Amino acid sequence: MVKTSKTVGRCEEFTANDVEVLGKAPLYQGFFSMVKYRFRHRLFAGGWSEPVDREMFERGHAAAMLPYDPVRDCVVMIEQFRVGAYAAGCAPWQLEIVAGIIEPEEVSEEVVRREAVEEAGLEVGELHKITRYLSSSGGCSETLDVFVGIADSRKADGIHGLPEEGEDIRVRGLSREQAYQWVESGKIENAASIIALQWLQLNYRKLQEAAQDLPLP
Known part of the structure; x- marks a missing residue:
């Protein structure tokens, strides 16, 4: 029926x-x-x-998070090879925010905290939910939960990732202004990163004010 x-x-x-x-x-x-x-x-x-x-x-569902340091007005991004970008004729090494697939019995907040450690070596404090969106609804069922997380950008350094998963990830700490300029110029090409950086550009002052009463992780 x-x-x-x-x-x-x-x-x-x-x-x-x-x-x-x-x-x-x-x-x-x-x-x-x-x-x-x-x-x-x-x-x-x-x-x-x-x-x-x-x-x-x-491909299941995923969660992504942009680490932001409101004291120094800096963000932490990661850089890694992406075969989809290569096949599309885009920059093969993409600048992204940390992200991971949500495993059974996990919630998205747990995923982004875990991935921040695995992909960037960062402990993240308070999380701010931005949105949930469909990655490509015409032929893919995946949804992404997107966050901004409070972090200490001074700890962003080195090469990370899980070798058993074929990960080779370089961590990049940079100013919020520089990151947003890369959104405007098209250097940053993936949707979750663009969404997170656009949200941050609109809300960073509120996060800076709130951070005055919160210790960094």
């Missing part, structure tokens, strides 16, 4: 209840997986679409 949304009329907002999944078949299972969906959905003009086939890239 097909469920329908409760709201009707010209301004109707469709929900998951206005989709009928006709089939779901695994295509590939590796580090990530691919699943083929067959479905139909309600149309804005009324009625239902014809059956649609789509391959879905399934």
Whole structure:
């Protein structure tokens, strides 16, 4: 039986209840997986679409965090090789914020604290949630939770990562102004980093004021 949304009329907002999944078949299972969906959905003009086939890239969900030092007005970023950037013709070594996949029974706050240690050698204090977004909703189910975390940028140095996971990560400490200039110039190309740095550019004064009453980690 097909469920329908409760709201009707010209301004109707469709929900998951206005989709009928006709089939779901695994295509590939590796580090990530691919699943083929067959479905139909309600149309804005009324009625239902014809059956649609789509391959879905399934990679779980992730969390990312920009370490920020409000005392020195500095951020900590990491640099590592990204095969997707290489294949897209972008800079193969990307400037990013720390991030990781959310494992079963984990919450996103735990993930970004763990990844800050593994990828940047940093302990992070207070976390500020920015947003949750879909990385590419047309063919991927992944969502990312994005944070800014309070940290001591003086401890940002060296090469980090887990060799058993093929990680070779260089830590970069830089001023907030420099990092935002790289957003404006296009040097920073990945969405989570751009979102976090844009949010920080709008809110850094509030974090600096709040930090006067908080010890750094």
